[in-house]
Each structure stands twice: as C-alpha cells, then as structure tokens.
Amino acid sequence: MTTPVYAVENLIIDLYTPTVSVRAVDGASFEIHPGETLAIVGESGSGKTVMTLGPLGLLPEGVAIDMRGTARADGRDLVAMSQSELSAMRGGEFGVIFQDPMSALNPMLKIGPQLAEQARRHAGLSAADARKEAVSLLARTGIPDPADRYDRYPHELSGGMLQRAMIALALAAKPRVLIADEPTTALDATVQAQILALIRQIQKEDGIAVVLITHDIGAVSVLADRVIVLYAGQIAEEGSAIDVLTRPVHPYTKGLLASVPDFRSEISSGTREIPGLPPNQTKVEPGCRFAERCSIAQPSCLARRPTLLPVGDGSVLHRAACPVVLNAQGVAHQ
Ligand SMILES: Nc1ncnc2c1ncn2[C@@H]1O[C@H](COP(=O)(O)OP(=O)(O)OP(=O)(O)O)[C@@H](O)[C@H]1O
Ligand SMILES: [Mg+2]
Known part of the structure; x- marks a missing residue:
C-alpha cells in the first residue's frame, strides 16, 4: 500500500452564522492514495463540499468555522495552517474544479493569461514558457484552436469549454490531488460524459489522486475505485x-x-x-x-x-x- 497523498482523521467542522450553528462534518476519517479515484456521495447538505473543501480553506464567506481533527498532505496538517499557507497548498498540492467555472476563473481576464500566471507562479517559468504551457494545457483539456482561445475572455466560451478551461487551470500547478466538486452537474448529458472522460484520462496519464464529489451514481460506477457514502x-x-x-x-x-x-x-x-x-x-x-x-x-x-x-x-x-x-x-x- 502506498503512502496516502491526503489523509483526513476525525474531522469535525462546525459552521456558525448569525442565526444558526451546524455540525456539517462529524468525525470523518478518510485517505486517498496516488492514482486513486475516491468518490464521495450523499444527499444534498450531507457535508460533501464542507468535508472536502473545508480543510483547504475554501468555505463560503460570512460563515465562522470551527475545525478540529487533522488533514495531512505532504507531511503537513492543513487544519493547523494559516490562510496564506493554505493558498500555496491549493495552488501546488491540490487542484480544485467546481460546478461553476466562474468560481475559479476571473471574468475580467482572458483565459490564457490566467493559466500562464498559475503555471508561472508554481513552476517558476519565464513569461514565454508560461504562455507555451498555458496553450498546451488548453490543448490537453481538449479545447480546439488553443492558441486562439488563449486570448478569449471566459464569457466567450461555451459551458463545456469553460469547464475544460477550469480543469486546465486546476492542472496548471501540477497538483497531486485533483478535487472535483460536482464537476458536471450544470452541463448537458453529452458534455458531462466528455468531461468525465477527460478527468479519467488526466488521472491515468498523470497518476494523480482524484476526489470526485457527485450525485451521479453512473459516474461513480465508471470512474471511482473507492466510494464514501456520507450522511x-x-x-x-x-x-x-x-x-x-x-x-x-x-x-x-x-x-x-x-x-x-x-x-x-x-x-x-x-x-x-x-x-x-x-x-x-x-x-x-x-x-x-x-x-x-x-x-x-x-x-x-x-x-x-x-x-x-x-x-x-x-x-x-x-x-x-x-x-x-x-x-x-x-x-x-x-
Ligand atoms: N454558507 C453556509 N451557511 C450555513 N450553513 C452552511 C453553509 N454552507 C453549508 N452549510 C451547511 O453545512 C452542511 C453541509 O453542507 P455541504 O454544502 O457540505 O453539503 P453537500 O453535501 O456538499 O450538498 P450539495 O450536494 O447540495 O452540494 C449543510 O447542513 C449545510 O446546510
Ligand atoms: Mg456540495
């Protein structure tokens, strides 16, 4: 058995708003190994997103959080990290793809430079090499005519293409764990299948670990090695x-x-x-x-x-x- 790339133990996450307090995650433990796809399933509100993105510091604003337990990656505990350490971890160790690509992409900036900046920051590339890397990421995620798409704004791309661009962004820093939170829910059935196939292809080629949060049991049966059912x-x-x-x-x-x-x-x-x-x-x-x-x-x-x-x-x-x-x-x- 390999060493896990990410290991969560006894995670408890309480959320507090001015009106309500919620124990969103109650003592969950899990780990994921290189090359493995772990699916997390459960009804809406079962805590899939909070459990997975909470330790990465990606929770909605306006909610106070009390988090206990450990979430270890690369020998370090995310639960004990500052926001700036977490931000570096998200760029490097973890790539995240969301249901809504616009939660990751800046609508005011062209697609290509966003990718290039991410690649430059994490791989220390020159501006010219970062541009090449961005174009190759767009090509790799199946975006046709990537050199042209490099100079497009997010609103100029279709939903499926935007999803691909977000996957490219998540991969730009060469993460060891790719977290996909309902990556296809907003897409039509044909595009859903294409995006899932893309995730599987990347996973095979790079041997990275994938955490797939989904309502789609069909996707679980096709993609996942292991499943966690959260209630x-x-x-x-x-x-x-x-x-x-x-x-x-x-x-x-x-x-x-x-x-x-x-x-x-x-x-x-x-x-x-x-x-x-x-x-x-x-x-x-x-x-x-x-x-x-x-x-x-x-x-x-x-x-x-x-x-x-x-x-x-x-x-x-x-x-x-x-x-x-x-x-x-x-x-x-x-
Ligand atoms: N911004 C928030 N304010 C208050 N409570 C929240 C907030 N976000 C999540 N919660 C609560 O935390 C719990 C877990 O929510 P979470 O979003 O992780 O569920 P989920 O399984 O990802 O659901 P979905 O399938 O709808 O995405 C729920 O009880 C939810 O009401
Ligand atoms: Mg969710």
Missing part, C-alpha cells in the same frame, strides 16, 4: 466502488442506490425515494443520524452512535456504520 456529516459506508454499489450494507446506501432510476434492478425495483428528510444538523444527537428514516432501526440505534465496522471477514476494505445489519450477518460485535 449528515458522518460516513455511513465506505469501500471499493464495486462492493458499495453492488453489495451495499448500510440502509442509507441501499436507499440512495434505490433512488437512482434503473441503477441496478436487484436493488431498485422501481425508483424509490428515501422517506423523510435528513436530520436537523444543528443538534448533535448521540445515536445514528439515519435512525429516524430507517426501516430497520432499533431502540439501541438512538442511544449510541454507530462506528464504522468491517463488512464480511474484513479481508477487503468495506466498512459500514450499521451494527443492526452487521450483527444480522453475524460479523459485528459492538
């Missing part, structure tokens, strides 16, 4: 994509997969919504956060927070935080 800020299940998607254990994972049209006929006999709503995360209850919505919940589920336990004989990394199912399978002791 109300806690990891409900994790394992290889094949194990989690085809042999889900946690009732929440089963519900999530059953709500995907035609994902897998054995799981989804017709599409079903998970009944109820995610819990109010302003109160931190002691038990399982999914218990209220769970058809197999027992009184003990409300009393004690379930921890992640191995599924099966533990020979593969597949863990679920549901002692009810695991005890029924005769493998959990909690």
